[in-house]
Amino acid sequence: MREAYLVGAGQSDFGAFPDESYRSLSRTAFEDALESVPEGMESEAIDEAFVGTLGVGGRQLGLPGPAVTEHVGLGGIPCTRVENACAASGFALRSAVQAIRSGMADVVLAGGFEVMSDTSADATKYWLGVSGETEWERLSGTTFSGTYAQMASAHMERYGTTREQLSRVAVKNHANGARNPHAQLGFECTLEQAESAPVVADPLTLYHCCPTSDGAACALVASEEVVSNYTDEPIRIAGVGAGSDHIGLFQRESYTRVPASERAAEAAYGMAGIGPEDVDFAEVHDCFAIAELLAYEDLGFCGRGEAGTLIESGATERGGELPVNTSGGLKSKGHPIGATGAGQVVEAFEQLSGEAGERQVEGARRGVTHNVGGSGGAAVIHVFEREEVGA
Numbered sequence: 001m002r003e004a005y006l007v008g009a010g011q012s013d014f015g016a017f018p019d020e021s022y023r024s025l026s027r028t029a030f031e032d033a034l035e036s037v038p039e040g041m042e043s044e045a046i047d048e049a050f051v052g053t054l055g056v057g058g059r060q061l062g063l064p065g066p067a068v069t070e071h072v073g074l075g076g077i078p079c080t081r082v083e084n085a086c087a088a089s090g091f092a093l094r095s096a097v098q099a100i101r102s103g104m105a106d107v108v109l110a111g112g113f114e115v116m117s118d119t120s121a122d123a124t125k126y127w128l129g130v131s132g133e134t135e136w137e138r139l140s141g142t143t144f145s146g147t148y149a150q151m152a153s154a155h156m157e158r159y160g161t162t163r164e165q166l167s168r169v170a171v172k173n174h175a176n177g178a179r180n181p182h183a184q185l186g187f188e189c190t191l192e193q194a195e196s197a198p199v200v201a202d203p204l205t206l207y208h209c210c211p212t213s214d215g216a217a218c219a220l221v222a223s224e225e226v227v228s229n230y231t232d233e234p235i236r237i238a239g240v241g242a243g244s245d246h247i248g249l250f251q252r253e254s255y256t257r258v259p260a261s262e263r264a265a266e267a268a269y270g271m272a273g274i275g276p277e278d279v280d281f282a283e284v285h286d287c288f289a290i291a292e293l294l295a296y297e298d299l300g301f302c303g304r305g306e307a308g309t310l311i312e313s314g315a316t317e318r319g320g321e322l323p324v325n326t327s328g329g330l331k332s333k334g335h336p337i338g339a340t341g342a343g344q345v346v347e348a349f350e351q352l353s354g355e356a357g358e359r360q361v362e363g364a365r366r367g368v369t370h371n372v373g374g375s376g377g378a379a380v381i382h383v384f385e386r387e388e389v390g391a
Contacts (some may be wrong), residue, residue, distance in 0.1 A: 001101040002223050004237045006384060007230040008037035009343070009349035011217035014334030015184040016117035022059065023071040025216040026051075026113045029339075030072045031216050033109075036349065041220065043072075047105035049079040050095040052088030052112030053338030056127040057119045060270035068113065085131035086287065088112050089217065090341025090371030090380040096104065096221045097382075098238050106226045108339040110345075111218025120314050124212050131374035132247030145209055145288065147375045149201035149247050156253035159305035161293065163203050167194035168311045169289040170207040170331055177316055177328020178266075179358040182346075184334030208289040211391040213334035217342035219349070235352045238366075239274070239383030241267030247377040258376035261298035265381050268368070272383040276300035279322065280364045281351055283344035285372040285379075286329040295370055298323075299381070318359065326351065326359045337350035341371035341380065 008102055010032025012025045026190035034041055051065035060067050065079040082092040089112025116124055127140040131146055155161045171191050177183035194207035220230075227234050243263030246252050252259070265352035276299055284299070286292035301322060302310045310316060316324040327347035329334045330340060348367045350356040365386050372379045 002103060003226070004100040005099045005222050005224065005227040006219060006235040006345065006349055007222045007227060008041065008220035009031045009218065009346040010036050011182055011339070011346045012215050013182050014213045014215035014336055016342070017214045018118065018215060022113045022115050022216070023068060025115070025214060026068045026111070027072050029111060029216040029218045033220050037220060038075035038233070039229065041230055045073060045107045046074055046077060046109050047107055048077055048099055049074060049109040049202055050082050050083040050092035051079060052092040052341065053114055054085060054088060054127065054339060056114055056116045056140055059108040059115065073246040074109070076314060084378045085284055086285065086335070086337050086340055087371040087373035087378050087380050088338045088341065090344070090369065091242065091378070093221070093345060094240050094242055094380050095339065097237055098221045099223055106223045108221045109218055110218065110221060110225060111342045113216035114338040115214045115337035116212040116336060117214050119358050127235035131149055131377070133251070136250060137248055137333070143201065143360065145204060145348070147200040148288040148290055149204050150249060151255050151294065151375070152203050153286070155290060155293065158256055159308065161308040163195055163312055164191065165293070166203070166208050166289040168190050168253035169286065169292045170194040172311070172317055173286060173325050173329040176359060177332025180328045180333055183328045183332050184211055185332045186328070199359055204288055210287045210330040210335040213336040215334060215339045215343070217339040219342055219345045231354070234387050235349065235385055236385045237382060238385040239268035239272030241265060241271065242378070242380040243267070244378045245376055247374060249375050256294070257292055258298050258372065258379065260376050260379035261295065261370065261372060265299045265377045268383050272385065274366070274383065278366060279368050280324060280366050281323045281361045282368040283327060283329070283347050284370040284371065287335060288332050289331070291372070292324065292329065294323070299368070299370060318361070323361050326356065326361060341369070344369040344371060345382070348384045352384055
């Protein structure tokens with residue numbers, strides 16, 4: 001099958017924007033993506049689009065994809081709405097790669113959007129909850145933060161993980177987000193602030209939880225036949241992996257691992273012909289601090305129960321051996337559900353293009369994005385590789 005290449009990526013700011021709509025945010029992301037293409041791209045070159053959204057608040061639940069593509073000037077092209085909860089636009093990118101590799105398209109847009117700030121707190125809590133198991137979790141009162149609190153408690157009990165280690169995730173990601181102009185919570189925090197903040201769902205404090213966000217992001221993917229029209233320094237999508245699992249946490253054998261992520265990682269690494277030791281940086285799904293620690297283990301960055309030690313070592317900081325969430329992650333950058341996976345791809349594109357500014361990982365050649373739906377009902381991982389000029 002044909003190779004697929006990432007040739008551009010863009011996003012809106014993430015935050016609360018009462019004067020914006022999902023259409024205007026998507027237009028901003030689309031225009032930013034077009035401008036990022038090194039040799040330029042006309043919108044007429046795009047053959048197909050995949051748009052991810054959960055549909056928080058109930059806006060345009062039917063045909064939100066065409067509603068966006070028509071608005072940004074891509075009227076008439078095939079467009080598919082993708083919904084896999086928080087992993088919606090990560091799976092949209094997977095669909096784009098499949099369209100390229102199958103030969104059905106040469107240039108594909110993959111993106112997503114969400115507007116979450118214009119509903120009440122109770123309504124937002126409801127929409128976040130729909131990504132969990134309905135009958136025995138959501139309708140019995142379990143919240144999104146409550147689910148991850150159970151995972152954190154289990155990890156702490158089994159492996160001795162501490163609240164301080166959870167807090168180090170927040171401190172690191174806020175330090176990175178403070179250097180990202182698109183970040184919703186673009187400020188630093190101290191270890192004491194993270195540990196002593198109000199408890200949301202014990203043991204998780206406010207600083208261990210991502211915000212609700214508005215935003216949009218998208219990526220432009222091209223085939224090997226046309227990639228030279230858009231860049232002289234191609235970024236190959238070397239590996240793609242996905243997996244699914246029980247939606248309900250109570251249905252799983254363990255609360256301390258996410259099998260969907262493990263399956264996705266195995267498939268992505270296998271396709272790319274690499275192992276976790278070959279990754280230069282990663283954007284992982286840190287909707288809660290414990291989620292980042294679980295990702296370290298699920299993606300093979302450390303052994304089971306060793307995530308707390310890894311964060312303490314400084315290895316995942318921006319200047320460490322394996323920088324994780326240089327964008328600020330969901331924790332600081334924000335989490336507009338349908339846009340999150342594509343937002344991770346924006347960071348990968350900027351890192352591999354050498355355009356990440358203060359967040360730049362020196363010598364970055366290979367990066368991974370890891371996008372999870374709900375508490376692990378679905379996961380998708382992409383491996384991006386900057387090819388050497390002339391290779």
